[in-house]
Amino acid sequence: MALRATATGTGDGRHLFGREPAMRLVREFADRPGHASRPQPVLLFTGPRGSGKTAFLDALADRLHGQGPYARLDCEVLDPARLSLAHIAVELDRHAPDPIAFPRFVAGQVVAAQQLDVDPGIARLEAERALVEHRRADRLRALLGGLLPHAEHVGRRLADGVLRGLVSLRHGHRAVLAADWFGHQDRDLGRDPLDVLVELNRRARTPQNQDDARDTGELLWAALLADLREEFDRGTRRARRGLNCALLLDDVDSPAAKPLLDALVRARRQYAAHLPGGCDPLTVVATSRGKRSGAVIATGEASPLRDIERIEASGPEPYYTDFTEHGGKPWYPVRLRDLTRDEIGNMVDELGRYAGNRKNRVGAAILRLTGGHPGATRRLLEEIRVRPGDPVDLGPLLGDAPLLGPGGSFGLAEPFRAGLAEEALHDLVTCAAARHQVEAERLVAHSGLAASHGARAVFAPELWVPADDGHHVLPPVLRRVLLRELAARPEQEPANWTAVHTWFRETLADQGDEVGELYHSLAVGEVESVARRLNTLLAYSDLPTWLDLLAAATAAPNRLDHADPQLDQVRSLADWTHPGAAPQAAVARLVAARWIAADPLGDSRRHALYLEIAACYDEIAPHSGSGLATLRAESEKYRRWSELTD
Template sequence: MSGSARSLSGVRGIAWSLVDELTRRPGGQGRELPVVVALGPRGSGKTALLDQIRDRCANQVPSALLDFQETGDARPSRVLTGLAFDLSRYVPQFGRMAFPRLWLCALVLAGNLNTADRPKALAGLNELMTKDRPLERHRAQVLDLARLAGEAGGLPGWAPDATNTLLNGLNVLSRWRMLRSVRKLSKGSPRDPRDLLVDLNKNDKGSPADRRAVDDIVFDAFLADLHQAFTGGLHRLQRTANCVILLDNAHTAEGRAFLAALLAARRRSGTRADHAAVFATSRTWNVEWNGAWRRPGTPPNGTDLPLPRTAGEADRDSRTRTDWDQWYLVGLGHLDDAATEDVVSQAGVDLPAGLPYRLTRGHPGGLRTLLDVVARQEEPPRGQALRGLLSLPADPDRPVSLADEALDALVQDLPPALREDLVTASAGRGIEFLSEPTVLASALPDGGGALYAFLVNNFLLALEPDQDGGTRPVLDPWLRTLLLHRLSRRAEDGPVGWTAVHRRCREYYEGLGLTTEASYHDLALGDVGAVVTALAGPFAEADRPLDQPTARAWLRDLDLITSAPNRPAPDADPLTQVERLIEDVPAADATLARLVASLWLSGDPLGDPGDTLRGRIEHAYSALAQHRGQGSILLYDRAERYRA
């Protein structure tokens, strides 16, 4: 499928390649297609992706876009009626697709038939379908019936207009054609097909099992109509691409019920030929995917289940894959550095190169919020002003910071008490404190389990390499940045302020004998002297050679410790802060202390946004590497990274 719409940054493999592949009809035939689900937390670009696909489909293939957060508690059959209404719009080359079976089901379900008196119910149907007269001649009666149903809560408010539009697409269908369609639905029953219509109306008001059976009939009618639209009649040769169904927020109960009903109907059809490419979005995990896909943020645990595909992997799959499973999951959430710079360039916002990516890690919603806030400033932030970027007001008319607005958007579904515990737990390197009551200073009985479930189900965990060569789950990097910013703004004299929390974290690790992890929290507290003491061992004797295994282990510890969070101080430039941090360290350890402090500040995107500490870091590595054996090579390599 061609299109001139501009591709969204970072999703071309989905919005273009995958859409083109799944709308393609090899040899003019349908084939089994997956339901594609784009996964990601709030603000990850899921809705924008569907909008991009919809724009590409406009005037090229029939398409329908539905947001399940706007449907209320609508049953699957009611949702399907709305989708069919959109799919029946006129499209050049395709013409107007008709859904006679589905339309008749919807019409009967909307009717106020007297199901307690079958003869009267049949007479009511006869009023609409007088022998040998085209159905569209009864337009006024049909619209009156739809209006009555709308007033009674049967069909949504668009029923009259929808019915009128659908009738325009059915002007060649007469009574006998409609009844023949219904006879197929009744699977060859010798009963008067009108009885099926009456029963359909009656069961729609019956038990949950009866209503599910009605939904099944409606879905079967829809797929039968869709199959007829692509394989029969004069339009078969001109309908050269599958139509497209777009379902936003399919993680809702209504969305899951709809997708389950659609897949069940596909299996019942037995045609092994789908004519609609379905693209959905979800911000939570669906247990239906267990056994076929691995949940993001969870280690492999000995399984070979695939993680949801990236946009790049989806691009490759669209060119190489020949068979598709029932579900195809793609993960959204973070743009790479190149795509992030592309978004920044398009926005025309003046920020130091690399800073937007380092700060937001390419989270689309966070990036957009950042760029919008900066664009509203009278002057682009420069120098020390950049260090207070997260504290800028998100909206000039409201006293809410950029960081607070972005965080509240991500965790708005989390109860306030758990939200505060999550802020406290963010002090840890990973998720180790989600259920540690001594660190959280919280009495919630199952807070840790609830927090973990929320994070993993909402795709707010990531995996990063650990020191043993495996992976470990950590908080989403953008989420953690926002949580730490909130933690840094808490009152210092309380039990969950920055200092109190990191002290408890340090004590926790000291109790386990994990000195490197304890030093991580020493540095978060600004205690450079304690960190120097922990790292000074290999340099205690000037003439002692540094071998490569020792240097490698030392660098791992240095990297871990200096990745500790800090609280940017907007009142001093980075060079001044480094000197303040090391002023109480003995002169003999000044080089190591300066390296630790400089790495710590520069590791925070807002700690040294102007890269003024690169020279200090390069000089310190080089000084420590002098005359120290084979291990010095590794230190010189590090110095080279920072050489201008």
């Protein structure tokens, strides 16, 4: 059985773009081949603020509705583990097509809720009496209601179903069948179940003690999973259980989520240690901004962060196969990717205002600014929706007001700045000049341009995302907003645009980092020095290395005034060359044109700009030795791009 392919939503009726691969991943882990359980990791979907993690869980809950049991928890407002587990049990039963009984789990909750005597012998009798008394449905429902005082209702069928397991006589004593489990715990422990339950009660009454809270959560998780195994892997209902239960947890970076999930992982490990391959029918889908995923990767409990698209084409059941081939570790962290150009094109189509190349220009402009960040893309499209005209230039759309102020730029960067103090925000703007986190850390530590007391907040894991080159970088949309703020700082401020980029240029030059030196030189407007250096290198560098250096240097940010036509800007930036100086004049124009083209806030009507870049490659080609064909190919690429922006 698979999750039904219904329309997905964001909570407001709109389609959720770009998340079908993630949906397929969850479906693959939730499916039960042969109606049998198999080992499950915690599926940990990771992305920065605004990347659509909550919307993804909303859409997943929509798809699960009516197909299988699921529970949804917001970990920012999570109750202590014992109460959270009670909520999970009630929600799983409420959303299940057939009732689910949790006799072992409820037996543990019944005893944990009592005020037992400190004398162990008396406590055993009181625990046994409590179990017998809760054979009445009204008492059991009252207990569940007490555990979940904020719930709208307590599942009547859950309470009634549990009673099926709370009926027995054991060894001549009044007892409960479910209580027997606490003696062996499916691991042949050979302990007295009432002694274990009394110990559970003692630990549950001191939740402030971390060891007691950990042991309470682990034992109750083990009981809940044992009940799920009974329901899903045994008995007459097994054939009807085509999907695992699903537990959806939003924001597991919160402090309360760690002990809850750690207890689940320990309970699973202990069961599997006794019964190799032992597993349960619970698929856990959690979201993290990066703190939790980084922690489990660092400790070796997870494989490196996975990219869905790189796995999906590998064959049948690609995700589960990838999980097992990487050791079947308890956590499976997955990067929630940004939107692609085509997905943004579909979102532009939703507006119903653009067609043909106008749609291409609008989609390309949005992609350059947001980098495909889902939240920023949606906010930008909402702003475009209510404004007339064709937003070929996003600069005027954003306006002149500070983007990081209250409501500035219609909240484009608002998700990222949540909880940041003003001094940390100021330092984050300064650090936006860095190409990656390592550079930013050096700036804070050695430049004197940032306040080191804000470093911890500035380098919070949720603000820096992994890049393909192994570095951590600011999300593109956040960095672009921050750079705009940095460019607006007055020259008299110590950490102004020129001061920060100059510090980087000089520092990286001393370290022999030529790429970084050229990048930051161009950022402060030194087109001539960068072009002269690239012109010199063309004569004796291999062409692929030269092209990589050109691309890296011209990716530098700029503070250019986009009011002038782009070709006029190119000519102005390269007017220090003699028109007949080949190939230096062409290299200078190429550096200027590619630098302008890299700016996401520039005019999106780039037909003439791309043709100029193509012409520059053609002029340089005869001077590149054996690289003639490579540069002709680069020229043709930009000519094709020019057709898309005509």
